[in-house]
Amino acid sequence: MQDYFDHAHGVPGATPGIEHDEIANLPGGSGQVRILCIDYSPEQVAIQEIANLDDFVAQHRPEWTSVRWICVDGLSNTRAIQALATKYDLHPLAVEDMLQKTQRSKVEAYGGEDSAFMARLFIVTHALQIRDGSLEHAQVSIFLGHKTVLTFQDSRSVEWDAIRQRLKAKGSRLRKSDASFLAYALLDAIVDSCFPILETYSDRAEELEGLILGETQPGLINQIHQFKRDLLLLRWVVWPMREVVLYLQREPHECVSETTRVYLRDLYDHVVQIIDLIETYREIAGDLIETYMSSVSNRMNEIMKVLTLIGTIFIPLTFLAGVYGMNFRHFPELDQEWAYPVFWLVCLLTAGVMILVFRRRHWL
Secondary structure (H helix, E strand, O other): OHHHHHHHHOOOOOOOOOOHHHHOOOOOOOOOOEEEEEEEOOOOEEEEEOOOHHHHHHOOOOOOOOEEEEEEEOOOOHHHHHHHHHHOOOOHHHHHHHHHOOOOOEEEEEOOOOOOOOOEEEEEEEEEEEEOOEEEEEEEEEEEOOOEEEEEEOOOOHHHHHHHHHHHOOOOHHHHOOHHHHHHHHHHHHHHOHHHHHHHHHHHHHHHHHHHHOOOOOOHHHHHHHHHHHHHHHHHHHHHHHHHHHHHHHOOOOOOOHHHHHHHHHHHHHHHHHHHHHHHHHHHHHHHHHHHHHHHHHHHHHHHHHHHHHHHHHHHHHHHHHHHOOOOOOOHHHHOOOHHHHHHHHHHHHHHHHHHHHHHOOOO
16 A cells, blocks of 8 residues: 555655545455454443444444444455545545555544534544564554544554543443543543653663663664664654644634533643653763763773783883894803893783882872
């Protein structure tokens, strides 16, 4: 599917957006698609996994339903996306951004009284998780209407399991609130999932600092750069979320209730707190690189110091050996039996005196 977008965006003058009748013609994928529908009201809740999408689309929601949440995990089934986009009148530009999967976090308002489309808010964010030791992100697209919330993502988000459990609990605030409060809860779960990730990277920073202060390892600089790249990815994901939450909080829209705006203030505080932590860890990452370079430089200086001292000690010894190694016929000492031991005694005394002087000057 990504190849389609790369090709389409490379054509000047191409039609913006993806119309509903074009979605099914897009190349799909091989991944599994799971569609979950949750209807709820203060009195009851119904959760069903949709096996026959045609029958689901043809039916109306129950009369008692206050809010319907349709969660689509997997974007490989383009016919299913087409059916939902047609039924819920999703804007072509929003459909294009949803399927592209490389969008920066943002919020767009589509439709309304003066438009042929229904009033909806289109929210793009990214869910983060650490898998096999590496940080990964996946785009999450949320369509918010008056009584309907549709979410599309490439894979299932474990962050939303707690929200599903809260919907099952009778008397929960989610059951009593509108669709915009559900959208807030989804965004809040994604934002709060960043805190455990930041704790992991805090421990990682301490671990790297300990490795730097210990014996320098050859691959340590690569680990530090990977740590810094992960923080850049965190910043790329979280930084635009501040604008998204601020827009939802301040800009009036018929799909967002005043009650939800109050809770969005708390979400905004969480986003700002995460951004501050990310910036702090980025500074730590920069300090780690400087500390590593200083450690390597100090290690190199110690090595050069030892080599210099060894060379300095052997300079006079090399001189003595060179003098007695010259090819002259008459050397008075060569005819004496004590000459060879005395030569070694002079060499050892010279080296010992130099080592003693170096130690007194704290060069060793």
